[in-house]
Amino acid sequence: MTHNSSTMSNFDDNPFADPFSEPSIQQATRNTTSGLEEYDPFSGKPPTQNVPTTQIGNAGNPPTYVQPTVGVTNQPAVVNPTPTPANPPAYTPSAQQQVTTAEFQRRQEELEKKAEELARKEEELKNAGAGAARQDNWPPLPSFCPVGPCFYQDINVDIPLEFQKIVRMLYYLWMFHVLMLMLNILGGLGMFIALADGATFGLAIVYFALFTPFSYVCWFRPIYKAFRSDSSFNFMVFFFVFSFQLIVSIINAIGIPSMGSW
Structure with a gap:
C-alpha cells in the first residue's frame, strides 16, 4: 500500500x-x-520468452511448435492408379439391346432385298433401253384365249419409286370403275326380269363393253405414260378424259330413267 x-x-x-x-x-x-x-532467426530454434502462462479451467495442452524442415521442397501428391483385374467379367447385353440388334438386322435384310430388287429393275431398264423386246403382259388373258395381251405394264419397273403409290391408286380406281359397270349389268338384268325393262339392261351391257377398254386406254394409259416418261401431253389427256368420265359417272349415279343405270 x-x-x-x-x-x-x-x-x-x-x-x-x-x-x-x-x-x-x-x-x-x-x-x-x-x-x-536473444532470438536468432537463422538458428532454427523457437524464441524463448519468460512470459508466465496461466491455465484456465480444464484447458487442453498448449500447442507445440513444429520446427520447419530447411532445404526440403513440397512434392506433388502421387495417386496410385486402381489396379485392373486380370480377368474382367464378361459383358452380357441387356434384353433391350438384344431386341434393338435383332430389329437392326431385320431392317438390314430388308434393305438388302430392296437393293437387289432395284438392281434387277435397273438391269431390265438397261435391256429395254438397248432395244430388247419386252413381252406384253396386259390384260392377263389365259393362254388358250385367241386374243393375247396388248400392253406391257409393270409399275415396279416402269414407274419411278416416288410415283409408284400414285399409279397403283389410279389403277385400283380403274378396277373399281369396271366393277361398278359389272354391278350395273346385274341391276339392269334384275329390272329386265322384274319390270321387263330391256333398255336399261341393254345400255348397261353397252356401257360395260365400251367404257371398260376406253377408260383404260383413254385415261389410265396416259397417266401411266405421263409418270413413266414425265410427259406433259399425257398429263393433259388424262385430266381432260378423266373429267369427262367423272361427269358421266355422276349422271349415272343419279339414276335417270332410260339412261342405262338403275
Missing part, C-alpha cells in the same frame, strides 16, 4: 512524468523482451 501510494503521489505531483520510469513497469518490460533479444 505504501508503494502504491507513493506511485500515485508521483502522478499527482507531476502529471507529465514518464509512466514507464516506474520500477515495476520497467521490470515487466525487461522480462518480456529478454527472450526476443
